[in-house]
Amino acid sequence: MMTTSTNTTAEDPTRRDFLKMAWVGLGGLALAETGLMSMAFLMPRVAEGEFGGLMEAGLVSDFPPNSVTPFNQGRFYLSRLADGGFLALYRKCTHLGCSVPWLPQENKFVCPCHASAFDATGNVLNPPAPRALDIFAVTIENGTVTVDTGTVISRDKFDPTQLVYA
Amino acid sequence: MSESNPPPSLPQKIRDSILPSSLDPQTDRERKLMVLDNIILHLHPTTLPEKTLQFTMTWGLGGMAALLTMILVVTGVMLMFVYTPSPDRAYNDILTLQTQVWFGQLVRNIHHWSGNLMVVVVFLHMLRVFFTGAFHHPKQLNWLLGLTMLLLTLAANFTGYLLPWDQLAYWAITVGTGLIEYLPIFGKWIQTVILGGPEVGAATLLNFYSLHIAIIPLALLGIMSLHFFRVRKDGGVVVPRAAGAEVEKKLQHVTTIPHLVVRELVVAMVMMAALLLWSMFMDAPLESLANPDVSPNPAKAPWYFMGFQELLLHFHPLIAALLIPMTALTMLAILPYLDPDIDGAGVWFRSVKGRVMGLVAVIVALIITPSLVVADEYWLDFAGWLPSLPMFISNGLVPLAIVLLGLIAFYDGMKKLFKATYCETTQATFILLLISFLTLMVIGIWFRGEGMALIWPW
Ligand code: HEM
Ligand code: FES
Numbered sequence: 001m002m003t004t005s006t007n008t009t010a011e012d013p014t015r016r017d018f019l020k021m022a023w024v025g026l027g028g029l030a031l032a033e034t035g036l037m038s039m040a041f042l043m044p045r046v047a048e049g050e051f052g053g054l055m056e057a058g059l060v061s062d063f064p065p066n067s068v069t070p071f072n073q074g075r076f077y078l079s080r081l082a083d084g085g086f087l088a089l090y091r092k093c094t095h096l097g098c099s100v101p102w103l104p105q106e107n108k109f110v111c112p113c114h115a116s117a118f119d120a121t122g123n124v125l126n127p128p129a130p131r132a133l134d135i136f137a138v139t140i141e142n143g144t145v146t147v148d149t150g151t152v153i154s155r156d157k158f159d160p161t162q163l164v165y166a
Numbered sequence: 167m168s169e170s171n172p173p174p175s176l177p178q179k180i181r182d183s184i185l186p187s188s189l190d191p192q193t194d195r196e197r198k199l200m201v202l203d204n205i206i207l208h209l210h211p212t213t214l215p216e217k218t219l220q221f222t223m224t225w226g227l228g229g230m231a232a233l234l235t236m237i238l239v240v241t242g243v244m245l246m247f248v249y250t251p252s253p254d255r256a257y258n259d260i261l262t263l264q265t266q267v268w269f270g271q272l273v274r275n276i277h278h279w280s281g282n283l284m285v286v287v288v289f290l291h292m293l294r295v296f297f298t299g300a301f302h303h304p305k306q307l308n309w310l311l312g313l314t315m316l317l318l319t320l321a322a323n324f325t326g327y328l329l330p331w332d333q334l335a336y337w338a339i340t341v342g343t344g345l346i347e348y349l350p351i352f353g354k355w356i357q358t359v360i361l362g363g364p365e366v367g368a369a370t371l372l373n374f375y376s377l378h379i380a381i382i383p384l385a386l387l388g389i390m391s392l393h394f395f396r397v398r399k400d401g402g403v404v405v406p407r408a409a410g411a412e413v414e415k416k417l418q419h420v421t422t423i424p425h426l427v428v429r430e431l432v433v434a435m436v437m438m439a440a441l442l443l444w445s446m447f448m449d450a451p452l453e454s455l456a457n458p459d460v461s462p463n464p465a466k467a468p469w470y471f472m473g474f475q476e477l478l479l480h481f482h483p484l485i486a487a488l489l490i491p492m493t494a495l496t497m498l499a500i501l502p503y504l505d506p507d508i509d510g511a512g513v514w515f516r517s518v519k520g521r522v523m524g525l526v527a528v529i530v531a532l533i534i535t536p537s538l539v540v541a542d543e544y545w546l547d548f549a550g551w552l553p554s555l556p557m558f559i560s561n562g563l564v565p566l567a568i569v570l571l572g573l574i575a576f577y578d579g580m581k582k583l584f585k586a587t588y589c590e591t592t593q594a595t596f597i598l599l600l601i602s603f604l605t606l607m608v609i610g611i612w613f614r615g616e617g618m619a620l621i622w623p624w
Contacts, residue, residue, distance in 0.1 A: 044362045044369060052363070072459050075365075092365060096344030096478075098337065098461035112463035113341065114479070115617035127549070130483065130557065152364050154354075 085163030121158035215417040226433035227291035241277040251375035256331035278450030300404035306502040325378035336456035348483035472610030482562030531601035
């Protein structure tokens with residue numbers, strides 16, 4: 001059997017000892033399997049039609065540079081910077097998870113919960129939020145902007161490689 | 167019964183098979199048999215030391231917690247007949263319950279207030295055990311079981327909080343589970359598993375419901391049985407005595423019936439009357455339907471977590487959400503294994519000196535904590551003063567080190583000043599931390615307004 005006797009004393013284990021260890025080993029194995037199965041069972045699943053998946057945001061021309069457009073269904077903001085680059089910002093505050101509204105007059109996101117503020121790139125203007133707003137992958141094909149809300153991409157701060165151009 | 171009696175009748179035989187002993191015991195022997203023969207009463211010993219009956223020893227708190235659990239199970243199961251754990255239905259079911267179900271509002275109110283009261287009662291019970299020194303050998307395990315039940319009580323309340331699916335529920339759970347993300351390495355993963363996705367949604371509601379109605383109550387009831395069993399195994403509750411009095415060797419015993427049972431019934435009836443009266447006039451809160459698009463301002467965690475949310479405003483999340491709670495819990499857990507001198511068992515606050523030191527600790531905490539909170543709000547800005555350091559150090563380890571130094575100074579100063587024992591000094595430090603934490607909780611609940619800025623509540 002594979003349950004070898006690693007921790008026995010100098011004397012040879014008797015058959016009884018061996019069987020005892022085999023039982024303990026097998027019991028442990030069964031317990032570990034059950035544990036792993038339960039964990040697998042409890043893994044999150046995304047239900048059909050719920051938040052999370054590919055979403056067409058619209059045509060590139062719908063979004064002028066320097067604009068932030070909310071998508072409530074997709075739970076993100078499509079931000080187009082001055083240079084025309086696109087960024088899909090997850091609206092969940094990186095502090096404790098409230099939904100951050102965009103305030104166009106002040107040109108920033110301000111969290112109602114504990115007053116964190118973010119700029120149009122998602123960078124933190126005001127703590128307690130510890131890092132920039134999370135983003136979703138953006139793809140642009142034939143002039144149509146598509147956002148993948150299935151995977152949340154977290155980042156420390158904005159950097160230009162995150163931008164997608166038409 | 168003497169042998170000359172006629173054989174018992176059929177109804178009499180049936181009755182005897184259910185409850186063999188008399189329901190109206192006349193002798194001490196019959197009183198003891200009745201305790202032994204009854205599944206509920208047999209949680210008690212047949213006799214107990216007369217001194218342990220003293221109400222100001224236990225305050226009936228453990229019994230109240232047990233009764234509240236029963237009330238919660240009964241009212242909770244009633245709610246299950248009306249409630250559906252899905253975002254489309256949950257809120258409407260609560261409205262139906264309140265407006266169309268006979269006594270629906272009342273049952274919900276009783277469940278709501280019992281759950282909240284239970285947190286208070288269980289916590290007070292823990293304090294009573296600590297301050298009467300009732301956790302030493304051989305009672306250490308029961309202290310640990312109790313701590314577990316405190317955590318389970320909080321978990322039951324927290325999972326129940328989400329179920330009405332109103333704005334209050336949705337955002338309190340969002341903010342409350344937001345803390346988990348700050349646990350190192352596995353935090354994000356644990357949070358996703360608990361929520362069943364990236365944010366609070368249908369999967370979260372179902373997860374919380376299953377935990378709330380099955381896992382947590384079963385665990386609670388199981389551990390509670392063990393807790394009661396151990397109270398008896400460990401020789402009953404601690405025997406109260408005045409400060410400085412000797413431990414008595416020979417104790418006067420009385421029968422459980424009627425002495426203990428009557429007292430328990432009085433506590434139970436007073437508590438139930440108060441609970442019912444309160445629930446008749448105070449409705450459990452219900453706000454508008456949960457709206458994931460709009461967070462309220464401010465968004466607060468449930469009241470029993472407000473102490474931690476307040477800490478979070480002052481320390482880096484890793485310190486506030488992980489290091490401090492975990493350290494506090496670990497300290498509480500190993501406490502009964504550390505205390506070397508158990509002279510204080512049965513004496514409130516260990517000794518007369520212990521009481522004076524406790525009072526000093528209360529006053530110090532009441533002055534220092536609000537001062538630090540106000541100072542941090544308006545003047546302290548470690549992150550700004552130490553811009554080159556990462557936030558975890560400047561806004562985390564640095565203020566933490568200052569607080570720890572203050573604690574050490576307090577411990578040392580008190581020990582020298584009062585020439586106190588280890589037990590008395592530990593207790594004073596415990597009181598300092600306890601009152602500080604409660605102060606933070608009060609500040610978080612009543613003195614924080616929009617954007618979590620400090621406000622006057624009136
Ligand atoms: C077998 C035990 C239990 C069952 C079956 C149960 C069931 C339920 C159900 C169906 C609800 C949703 C209805 C509503 O929100 O009004 C609920 C809510 C709630 N439960 Fe329980 N529960 C149990 C035990 C507990 C315990 C032990 C606690 C706390 C110590 C607790 C605290 C709460 C709280 C705070 C709510 C929210 C109440 C509100 O705001 O309406 N429950 N429970
Ligand atoms: S959740 Fe946004 S600032 Fe706290």
